[in-house]
Amino acid sequence: MKTGKRVLALLLATALLGLTVSGCGTASEGSSGSAESGSAALGGEAPQNVAPPEPSKLNLSAGDYDFDANYFYDDYNAMSRADMDRQDGIDTFEDTDIVFRSLNWEQLVYLLQQEGNYLILLGGSWCHNTRAAIGYVNDLAHEYGITTIYNFDFRVDGSSSDTHIRVSNGDSAAAAPYNYLYGELVSRFLTNLTDWVEYTEDSESALTYTNSEGVDTTVAKVQVPFLFLYNRDNTVDNSGKGRSADRFP
Numbered sequence: 001m002k003t004g005k006r007v008l009a010l011l012l013a014t015a016l017l018g019l020t021v022s023g024c025g026t027a028s029e030g031s032s033g034s035a036e037s038g039s040a041a042l043g044g045e046a047p048q049n050v051a052p053p054e055p056s057k058l059n060l061s062a063g064d065y066d067f068d069a070n071y072f073y074d075d076y077n078a079m080s081r082a083d084m085d086r087q088d089g090i091d092t093f094e095d096t097d098i099v100f101r102s103l104n105w106e107q108l109v110y111l112l113q114q115e116g117n118y119l120i121l122l123g124g125s126w127c128h129n130t131r132a133a134i135g136y137v138n139d140l141a142h143e144y145g146i147t148t149i150y151n152f153d154f155r156v157d158g159s160s161s162d163t164h165i166r167v168s169n170g171d172s173a174a175a176a177p178y179n180y181l182y183g184e185l186v187s188r189f190l191t192n193l194t195d196w197v198e199y200t201e202d203s204e205s206a207l208t209y210t211n212s213e214g215v216d217t218t219v220a221k222v223q224v225p226f227l228f229l230y231n232r233d234n235t236v237d238n239s240g241k242g243r244s245a246d247r248f249p
Contacts, residue, residue: 069098079125086128092135099141100151105181108152112189117231123224124153130225137227168207183209186219194220
């Protein structure tokens with residue numbers, strides 16, 4: 001299993017060190033609960049039996065994500081061609097052999113509660129930085145036999161900035177009332193996110209949301225694209241920052 005561990009470490013290192021240097025955000029404007037290199041098999045179908053943590057407000061998150069590879073191929077390429085200033089009409093994907101599988105909020109929450117190692121990429125086709133990176137990550141995945149990388153878009157309808165949930169309390173964006181969807185992901189599952197991102201929970205750019213008990217809570221804010229390896233049971237400090245054990249779930 002040593003080879004598998006090196007492969008996952010390489011892909012994770014590429015993501016953390018190369019893909020998050022230049023973040024992408026909305027004009028109004030975190031995620032590794034357990035960002036470790038592991039050797040367990042990755043892949044399989046996206047979870048269907050969704051069991052979000054309580055309290056859940058399922059009607060507020062998107063449920064119409066497309067699980068066909070053509071969703072990524074068509075949507076990312078269309079956005080690439082439309083963004084002539086940055087990409088000069090260059091397609092993100094050359095073919096439909098795509099390893100990414102899109103998750104809505106409930107499915108991501110379900111996945112984060114499962115045992116095992118999962119590669120997850122945060123970002124969407126609307127972000128030029130994500131488009132610049134995601135094709136390269138897809139090629140690496142094929143090169144090293146990784147069959148599935150799960151994708152979650154903070155714009156929960158996949159396109160409109162009015163549905164972007166990574167906004168702080170008091171923001172004028174239409175999605176601000178739904179920022180708990182982002183906040184709860186970080187607070188409940190991505191508990192060491194602040195050790196991996198620029199905008200830590202102590203920074204001026206951190207995100208504040210109101211939790212289920214009516215308490216304002218501040219969490220780290222992740223910039224996209226952000227690719228990480230998640231394992232809910234991780235207790236190993238891989239950040240190199242000397243974190244104490246009480247930072248882990």
